[in-house]
Amino acid sequence: MQKTIRKRKRSEPHTFEQRLEEHRVRLESQLAELPRGAKREQIAARIEQLRTAVELNAMLSMNE
Numbered sequence: 001m002q003k004t005i006r007k008r009k010r011s012e013p014h015t016f017e018q019r020l021e022e023h024r025v026r027l028e029s030q031l032a033e034l035p036r037g038a039k040r041e042q043i044a045a046r047i048e049q050l051r052t053a054v055e056l057n058a059m060l061s062m063n064e
Contacts, residue, residue, distance in 0.1 A: 017054060024050045 014022075027047050034040040 016057060020050050020054050020057075 024047055027043050027050070031040060031043045031047065034043065
């Protein structure tokens with residue numbers, strides 16, 4: 001019996017900005033479903049951190 005070895009198909013690499021954006025979108029959809037409370041505030045703070053990370057990355061990338 002002969003085994004066939006398949007190579008895994010790799011997806012296209014995502015940029016740092018794309019990964020941050022995807023994460024932000026996921027968190028915003030979670031935020032829309034949560035009632036007021038500590039968990040909602042944590043997610044809102046994380047979204048703000050992601051926005052700041054995108055801005056900082058853009059500023060740092062301008063110097064390259």
